[in-house]
Amino acid sequence: MTRTPRILVVGTGDTKADELLFMRDRIAKAGGVPVMMDASVLGEPPYRPEYNRHAVAAAAETTIDAVAASGDENTAMTAMALGASRLASKLQETGEIDAFIAVGGTMGTDLALDVALALPLGVPKFVVSTIAYSHLIPPERIAPDLMMILWAGGLHGLNGACKSVLSQACGAVVGAARHVLKPAKDDRPVIGMSSLGKSCLTYMVSLKSELERRGYEVVVFHTTGMGGRAMELIAARNGFAAVMDFSLQELANYLNGSVVNSGPDRLENAGRAGIPQIVAPGAIDMVDFPTWQPVPEVFADRPYHAHNRLIASVTCGAEARRRIARAIGDKLAAATGPVAFVLPSGGIQQWDQEGEPLHDPDGLAAFVDEMRSAIREPTELHEIEGHINGEAFVSTVLAIFDRWVAAGIVPAGKGRDNQVGDREVLLAALDKATERFAH
Known part of the structure; x- marks a missing residue:
């Protein structure tokens, strides 16, 4: 890749702000450009993302107020997953992002899996999750080139263990974006x-x-x-x-x-x-x-x-x-x-x-x-x-x-x-x- 890779960072900034800001910093230090997408439902993050929760809801053809009013966390996050997937797909198609990374527990992982599936094979995808490689995840939800790492010690707040994991993930996704070989132009069917x-x-x-x-x-x-x-x-x-x-x-x-x-x-x-x-x-x-x-x-x-x-x-x-x-x-x-x-x-x-x-x-x-x-x-x-x-x-x-x-x-x-x-x-x-x- 000749340009600086642009990494889409997806998470719920109202509950995971410390972790997401740490990831933003590590991606920048690794030589990437972090592009933040906030999938929060109930509150605003303490930072200004490039794509806020209103943009995510709009991509799902709804509003954040309507999502929050559903009264059911599964329904709300499913709607945000649809919006995040559509928005991520559009950003990739227009060349505005080169790779994707997300962090979350079961809720954030549920959303992240949909985003990964929306991106073509060969676009680097990394999910930091408390249920990495778990049998809770059915095969049809997993993008075939998805990379995962267990979010060890990441239930609440930053600590040495989770910083180690998050920094590895950020370095990995930037490195993948820099060195991925896109399919060569080949006219063979x-x-x-x-x-x-x-x-x-x-x-x-x-x-x-x-x-x-x-x-x-x-x-x-x-x-x-x-x-x-x-x-x-x-x-x-x-x-x-x-x-x-x-x-x-x-x-x-x-x-x-x-x-x-x-x-x-x-x-x-x-x-x-x-x-x-x-x-x-x-x-x-x-x-x-x-x-x-x-x-x-x-x-x-x-x-x-x-x-x-x-x-x-x-x-x-x-x-x-x-x-x-x-x-x-x-x-x-x-x-x-x-x-x-x-x-x-x-x-x-x-x-x-x-x-x-x-x-x-x-x-x-x-x-x-x-x-x-x-x-x-x-x-x-x-x-x-x-x-x-x-x-x-x-x-x-x-x-x-x-x-x-x-x-x-x-x-x-x-x-x-x-x-x-x-x-x-x-x-x-x-x-x-x-x-x-x-x-």
Whole structure:
């Protein structure tokens, strides 16, 4: 960054004035320009912020008097969160801020999470909170690039412990704003792809190189909760030319009550945005939970696999898999763009094969059977006999993708037009190559 970074500082100045003024000072000393936004409801802060509580309320299309008159602290802070989010988004879009930091307890954190979500991926975001990394915070409330630090000793007033935390946070957000690399100007269309590590799902190794050879940039997301959240948020902002969503395990986790999920809108945002999608059911048979916790009682008799000391998996039964299949079908049916679903009847993750700890042919058969009826037109269904980690899966995906490129459904990759040749000939060849998979 060539200019001095401008840091938006958000908090309730009527109750946190000492802390916010300390942060203003530390940001300035670190070489940033603090831009203060006050989200107070009941009183004025003892300083003049660049954006006062009246401006925040106005951004929510209300007044501070109306907010205060609601008589309910949750309703009041929700309104201020809406105003702060809208105002922060506008300031970022017009180049008036480069990064964001907030401080608060549960109330301030609730507001700060909305502000962070309103800012694009890549804009530095830092929240100093008394509930940092707490399970009180649902996955869908967390911006995928959010940085948090526990506000230790910060319940009331300044002290040595909280000054240490606040100064670290201020230095971190200024440093991030100074050194963040904004996305380079690249005319390659971006493909979003999901996977669950190279030990469980391996298709990304072949697909990434093939797609890059075709002139695309491939961004792979690790579907352990926040990875899927990041992909969904980028898709919601129409950030992909196409999505290859082949690891839906976060959806299975959500439906089975696991904390390792991406929220209720997993597998929805690309479809809502009309982005072309090729989808597959990678790892939907597994339910994750922390290795350091007991196996959930409902899964006590199911096959178990400890991936490491943090995350373990069990398989869900046949009926649960049928329920997952129906949920996938419903979500894809709501898509406004083209969708193809590839169904590997030979297996959907590394450890479900014969001799592996999560092998369950009856459960897989139940899922495949339900999936055949859950997918309905206009979604394309391509069933293959092989495993999701096999060559047939990769070749099927590429055949669908190349057909869509030739038809103009997906934009051509950088230099792709020079490789395509006669469009009608290619379309006929690709249709012939894939028709044996389609139902």
